[in-house]
Amino acid sequence: xxxxxxxxxxxxxxxxxxxxxxxxxxxxxxxxxxxxxxxxxxxxxxxxxxxxxxxxxxxxxxxxxxxxxxxxxxxxxxxxxxxxxxxxxxxxxxxxxxxxxxxxxxxxxxxxxxxxxxxxxxxxxxxxxxxxxxxxxxxxxxxxxxxxxxxxxxxxxxxxxxxxxxx
Numbered sequence: 001x002x003x004x005x006x007x008x009x010x011x012x013x014x015x016x017x018x019x020x021x022x023x024x025x026x027x028x029x030x031x032x033x034x035x036x037x038x039x040x041x042x043x044x045x046x047x048x049x050x051x052x053x054x055x056x057x058x059x060x061x062x063x064x065x066x067x068x069x070x071x072x073x074x075x076x077x078x079x080x081x082x083x084x085x086x087x088x089x090x091x092x093x094x095x096x097x098x099x100x101x102x103x104x105x106x107x108x109x110x111x112x113x114x115x116x117x118x119x120x121x122x123x124x125x126x127x128x129x130x131x132x133x134x135x136x137x138x139x140x141x142x143x144x145x146x147x148x149x150x151x152x153x154x155x156x157x158x159x160x161x162x163x164x165x166x167x
Contacts, residue, residue: 011063011085012085014061015059016080019044020043021038021039022037022042023036051078053123055159071143074108074155075126123160
């Protein structure tokens with residue numbers, strides 16, 4: 001059987017506060033076996049995590065940010081959750097004997113909060129697809145055209161300390 005690939009667009013994407021799922025087991029080498037969590041049991045665990053300064057994406061509908069790979073990312077911090085829904089209308093009927101696998105393709109960047117990571121204590125400078133390296137050299141900068149400025153002012157409005165667990 002030749003695999004068949006069907007792409008589904010994101011129907012909805014909701015960014016919101018989740019919290020910290022309970023750690024069930026800490027395994028030795030996380031490269032081999034990641035830690036296991038109970039998603040439904042949320043703990044107040046915020047004190048062990050540093051929060052990089054800067055602006056994060058506001059909570060709510062962020063579906064337009066996921067339409068295509070670009071430099072307008074959903075900027076999340078620990079404790080945030082991005083809930084995605086996909087419409088099944090575009091899926092073909094399964095043929096006899098076939099099964100379906102779902103693969104989630106992501107385009108983005110991960111920034112560690114670490115003293116040995118460039119700008120680990122801040123959201124800025126933001127990465128972008130055309131950068132030659134990170135941190136990028138003088139002369140390179142995150143795009144500042146009207147579309148990117150609008151994205152920053154419309155979506156990235158939540159300051160580092162603005163999350164429900166702090167209320």
